[in-house]
Amino acid sequence: MYERIKGFRDFYPGAMAAHRAVRDEVESTVGRYGFREIATPAIERTQLYVDKSGEEIVEELYSFTDHGGREVSLTPELTPTVARMVVEKQQELSKPIKWYSTRPFWRYEEPQQGRFREFYQTNVDIFGSSAPESDAEILAVAADALTGLGLDGDDFEFRVSHRDILGGVLRSMDADVDVAAAIRAVDKSEKLERVEYHNLLVDAGLDLASAEAFADLLAEGDLDAVVDFAGTDEVAAAVENLRAVLAATEDFGAREYCTLSLDTARGLDYYTGVVFECFDSTGEVGRAVFGGGRYDDLIESFGGQPTPAVGFAVGVMNSTLPLLLQRAGVWPEEAVSTDYYVLSVGDTREVAAGVARDLRARGHVVETDVAGRSFGAQMGYADSINAETVVIVGERDLENGEVTVKEMASGDQTAVPLEAFPGERQRPTYDDYV
């Protein structure tokens, strides 16, 4: 007997039905905003990730040398791939470019609750706009996807921050501070003791008093105070941009889900402007559910023309989102559903198959016997697939030109003339014949 690989997961039909419903809802929301689906390769050159994140990233990648001698990796995230795609066709693509896709990614990390080595994300990005409306549309479509799944404003919040506020304040305090390291410290701060957090800021180049002042300033979250504290045009502009984005979320119907949270920073280095993370408002799901933000420099760093960009990625399978949906009681039922089972006993296959085809032509999910089984075995199977209606095509009934229509929930059944089932009806049930 062979075993599944650690950190990977098989989805059987019941669980899959729930996950697919979630994925379809997210994709349908995103599609209504005019994001267009793309599809991308499962592997890229390892260099793509090393250039962006350094050699140490290889420890987290599924990387190998292919038979042609290429150093390649299973893609750990989508952003470098879409950046490559934008660069490749930047002349032909009309801006703004609005793309989405859903597919698995792979990271060699220690599995934990809601974290697998293979996980499925829907990635949503806008390229070619630096206007606050593009950040706001990303926040709005993310919020709509969650409310479409049955969540409301009491269930989740988007903690919104701005990389240029964090970086700008740091630069106003000490021109030599390692901004990327300090921002990584902010990103980890919620999980750290106060002293540890301050020490990481000191490691990044701040003196202890400055580290404490910086941490207090972010925690306070007063934008006017931030502008005064820094006293630089950079920070004033960043605060203005953040306020403009929040104002646009008002028009776009997403302001109520947004909380100003300067302690939020996002882990990846490539972010440049507004960033956000989605959290469970109750705190029961302790980690960020997903996040996103602006990354205006990435396309250029990949050899493209300067192209602003903003986006988010939400994990739709093997991720934290199912934990939030379960906590909120809106996780879809993990079960298969079936509209009709057409039960054939005796020499009735031709008629039963015809009934099944008629019902399928009307768009219904219809099973019929493919195993030559007894009445009882077929009835048990119909029950196991949650058939709503069973149409019994028996030899005796057929002699009278009839079939039996059985409502599985109640067990009620009635004989119906064959020509009346389905007849002209779009979705005939027991109730139509009594």
Added chain:
Amino acid sequence: MYERIKGFRDFYPGAMAAHRAVRDEVESTVGRYGFREIATPAIERTQLYVDKSGEEIVEELYSFTDHGGREVSLTPELTPTVARMVVEKQQELSKPIKWYSTRPFWRYEEPQQGRFREFYQTNVDIFGSSAPESDAEILAVAADALTGLGLDGDDFEFRVSHRDILGGVLRSMDADVDVAAAIRAVDKSEKLERVEYHNLLVDAGLDLASAEAFADLLAEGDLDAVVDFAGTDEVAAAVENLRAVLAATEDFGAREYCTLSLDTARGLDYYTGVVFECFDSTGEVGRAVFGGGRYDDLIESFGGQPTPAVGFAVGVMNSTLPLLLQRAGVWPEEAVSTDYYVLSVGDTREVAAGVARDLRARGHVVETDVAGRSFGAQMGYADSINAETVVIVGERDLENGEVTVKEMASGDQTAVPLEAFPGERQRPTYDDYV
């Protein structure tokens, strides 16, 4: 600038829209037959493939050692994975098990037209039935998927054969013949000169006269003659089974697409009963479009209880199917579509955003400005995304409580009171207001 890896493909929105339409149609047909979606890992232990196909398979695999020392491979096909999944839960799963899934697979082969190193298949399988109805349902659902895509009986044919006829005849001729090797020769026969084909059969252990007689018997395709030639119960039973399957396809509405073709064998060793391949009837697409068949021994060879199985896999992206659909003129248009573009000029964002949200709430694909652009730039963008209707929200119009509704195809436009758009209408267009 980074490059895509050879044999892999980026799908941009236009091409993706067409491929997604094909995939959705196939999945929807399969779903109506009551096949249930599953999802499976992208990697499996390499041993799974080596045990089944021998060490030489590794040359065709993307295989590597992960950071945990596991020998793993990107999955080159689904069947071993689903067999593993059936074995793992064989006690809980009610039979017949009917599963489908769509996802990429990977093989290190030389790319050619319709063949990539990464290709997407929808796999469809029934486990737990050896009845002819299960083979027939596989043929019927495959045929329905193709007719659902717009093909008809003049466009494609299923060449149907039977492994136990081929193997049984071989065994009746010479008990020591290498049946697997001879069947691989049959599988290749269409691409071979007659002499080469005969030589391969001789290599498999037949004498030349027997090889010629065997080849002629298959080419003739007369089932009575085959039974007489072999004179064994095995072949008589196999012929009876094949006839029963074809009779069932009659009831299931798929007989017209099936052609008896004993020269068809399928390449993989694990097939045991009925096998089939789909071909372009015009011959313009020269290779098999897809295929499938019965594999009754695989689950047991994976350590499970004996479980009959039958299925097929159709390539929905990076495969031969698009070539057939293009040849037949039914390939979906490679373009994005947009119901509405809401154009905002001047200080009208709040109203424009409200209109866009109202239209999205009705299920439409709606874009609006996220880049702060001019009237002309927005109009050009609306045209580039094939917007059907543009709703212009301008400052002047708004002062009169109006918006302008423009039909893009004709260029006709009219002023409409804001409260009437969308108002009570589900899908308002220019025609509704003139």
